[in-house]
Amino acid sequence: MMDKLKIPNGTLAVPAEYKEQVIPECSGNPFIEALPPILNAEEAAERLAFYPPYHPQERKLESHYRIHMVQRLFQIFQPLPVHLDLESRISRLLRQGYLARNPLKPQFLQHLKKSDEIIKGINGVLETNELFRTTASGFSIVGVSGMGKSTAVNQILRMYPQVIIHSRYKETKFSVYQLVWLKLDCPFDGSIKGLCIEFFNKVDNLLGTDYYKKIRKWTLQRRQHGECYLQDRSEPRPWPACNR
Numbered sequence: 753m754m755d756k757l758k759i760p761n762g763t764l765a766v767p768a769e770y771k772e773q774v775i776p777e778c779s780g781n782p783f784i785e786a787l788p789p790i791l792n793a794e795e796a797a798e799r800l801a802f803y804p805p806y807h808p809q810e811r812k813l814e815s816h817y818r819i820h821m822v823q824r825l826f827q828i829f830q831p832l833p834v835h836l837d838l839e840s841r842i843s844r845l846l847r848q849g850y851l852a853r854n855p856l857k858p859q860f861l862q863h864l865k866k867s868d869e870i871i872k873g874i875n876g877v878l879e880t881n882e883l884f885r886t887t888a889s890g891f892s893i894v895g896v897s898g899m900g901k902s903t904a905v906n907q908i909l910r911m912y913p914q915v916i917i918h919s920r921y922k923e924t925k926f927s928v929y930q931l932v933w934l935k936l937d938c939p940f941d942g943s944i945k946g947l948c949i950e951f952f953n954k955v956d957n958l959l960g961t962d963y964y965k966k967i968r969k970w971t972l973q974r975r976q977h978g979e980c981y982l983q984d985r986s987e988p989r990p991w992p993a994c995n996r
Contacts, residue, residue, distance in 0.1 A: 759915065759960065761960030763915055763960075764915075765914075765915035765929065767917050768786040768916050768919070768930070770785040775847075777851060778851075780854070781850055782855065783854070783855065784851075786918065787847065787912065791839070796831070796839045799911055800907055801829060801831055804824035804828065805824075806824075835907075838904055838905070838908060839911075845889060846932065848888070849886075849887060849888040851887040852888075856924075909933055912932050912933060914934075915959070916930040929959055931958065931959065934954055936954060949964070
């Protein structure tokens with residue numbers, strides 16, 4: 753992976769490096785080809801593991817120094833089979849979601865154009881495009897608090913750049929920022945409204961965009977025309993439906 757670059761709003765990103773794909777359906781998709789390679793179990797375990805530094809000379813230090821060094825034990829990450837399975841799931845999840853989001857395919861470009869027109873209030877209704885069939889999927893991680901769910905997910909996400917800069921794909925000019933992953937915290941009230949606000953704000957902070965402002969404007973326009981809204985169960989006020 754090449755050195756990181758700083759995009760205008762200050763976020764660190766990496767320039768795209770396209771890799772030859774073994775899986776046929778992944779070939780010809782710049783979003784997939786720019787991802788880190790698919791790892792086998794041994795490679796994943798080596799990448800995920802983290803052991804803090806240790807020097808034998810530290811044993812000769814006084815106890816009030818050594819007690820601080822003991823805290824390094826909390827930084828250890830030893831991959832277990834469940835972590836390797838989780839790494840494989842996230843790897844498949846990312847690539848599967850990009851199969852239908854190939855920016856070189858006309859169907860996906862038409863879907864983006866229609867969505868943009870709806871947000872700008874030009875025409876149309878926010879609904880599933882019959883020309884676009886999503887391949888996105890998901891899964892849940894369930895467990896008691898403190899067992900290491902967030903730690904495992906964070907450790908795996910560190911293996912992926914969060915933002916990739918594309919400028920040219922093969923002989924085609926292709927200028928776009930690829931947001932590989934986004935981690936959202938559950939809103940304090942557990943509302944869909946709060947989750948949507950968190951999503952757009954996070955994207956805007958990372959990429960320097962103004963999606964929240966546009967969506968807010970779109971919401972106000974729809975309210976004025978009395979069109980349909982997503983009713984948040986936790987609040988009686990209407991809120992616009994958000995695509996995942």
